[in-house]
Amino acid sequence: MCASGVSNPLDIIKVRQQLRTQSARANSFWVVGIEMARSEGLRSLMNGFSASMLREFVYSGIRLGSYEYFKDAVYQISDGRLSRDSLGLKVAAASIASTIGSALANPADLVKVRMQAYYPSGTPYRNMRHAFATIWKQGSTAANGSGTSFMPGGLRALYRGVSPTTVRGVILSTSQICSYDQVKQVLKRRGVMEEGIPLHLTASMFAGLFCSITSNPVDVVKVRLMNDHSHQYNGVTDCIKTILRSEGPVAFYKGFGMCWARLGTVTIVTFVVFERIRLLFGVAAM
Template sequence: MTNNRENSQYALKFAGAALSNMAASAATNPLDIVKVRQQLRTQLPGARSNAFWTVGVEMARTEGVLSLMKGFSASMLRELAYSGMRLGSYEYFKDVLYDQSRGALSREGIGLKVAAATIASAIGSAVANPTDLVKVRMQAYYPDGGPYKNMRHAFATIWKEGAAPTTASGPSSMLGGLRALYRGVNPTTVRGIVLSVSQICSYDQVKQVLKRRNLMQEGVGLHFVASMVAGLVCSITSNPVDVVKVRLMNDSEREFRGVSDCVRSIMTREGPLAFYKGFGMCWARLGLHTVLTFVVFERLRFLFGVGAL
């Protein structure tokens, strides 16, 4: 009976995590696409043409206002898989690791939180990589018009990029298609771990400290403050990895041989500050996304009859 109740609680947490992140992504999609466009540009750091307001206005003028919602369907699918797993299973792995350690890991300690967030985000990032890649491709700029009619067409087109040039389908064709959809999985997974550990753990830790010191009580105010701090922390830590991930995912011409080659190329051509291209929009988007996610997540938990994070 207890196991069934625990399993239902975990399922509700997964649903709440997926729904809250989908809502946050829907609200911040315009910021996300401008950030992606900034990160794909390769001009020298500080160029005014890469300012987020310039990119946004240019998109609205040349591609229409609706261009700011490109990749929306892929973004929703990504949040369902990725965020449902990384945030929804965070407490499950905390419980499992705590039990396995037999008390060696403190429930209040940062070590348990980091370990749980790392496992949850690594699995979520790896599983959801194809949806992330499709989202980036659909959000990128194409001078001759977008090559993808919709999300399904984008998946099929990318699959064909990696499929073996043969009329017969077989293991090699399937493997090539999977490789194409999993392009950039290494930086995606690293980014997912960095973002989730810094975001979820900082939120959890800030909440814990504020409540322990009787500075704030459980409620929307506490959720807002803790999520504001978490949004800044994860923006600072994840932006460099995000730049590399976006460049690799949009590299349909295979310019880069891998992560290290991409990092070296960016450093050589554009300098170290290039790894913080799009940071203003990243912080605006990720900060707002983090606040919306945790405030909605905590509210859904209350409605579902699940205790606060």
């Protein structure tokens, strides 16, 4: 939550970049940021802050909080076939933890994206609670007469884009948490660095770059689907095909500079604060 709060302005600029479908339009983060400040005011850079806090409380709370629990569980299930230091064990644990976290946090993630999007006539949401209620109501209204489903229409609306959200969560978390864990382990084992803030900073810098490269394409698809009010995309596959057809493969890396700036910042703050909190409560370092 601390990391997300620090990086919220970078996050909203990244979302605006990823929502732009015009390939010829200037889309650098400086252009987008200046446009927002001029037309919507500096406070617009903190849009979606409350939803972002809720999302991180659920998503990162679960993926970081349960990572080592699942490492122990998978190790026991493997019955010694996986070593404690193996990359496979780390990937399995991070995948399970992030799948649960990202799936449960999808409604808050969707509300965050909707609150951060640009609306020519002004945002339709007064606050996070109003956004949740509005999206639920729209989903319930759209579901009337559309057949039966095990899931209420309002809940389906809040879970729109859950597939790419979960995939992105798994890709981001496995590349972020595993690379941080692995880089730390290698640097300590080779005697390059010892446990402490310099090691945490170094490992988190590498982790921020790795997870930015792997997660940006899925993030673009996730943001487009979550903000698809008119349902122009018929699912994940159709969204990918449409982007490829109309904007080309480079479109999947729209907002990469801001994604890296944001994820790099988030990763550094997350792991440094995480390790400090562990130390404060007498828990061994990751």
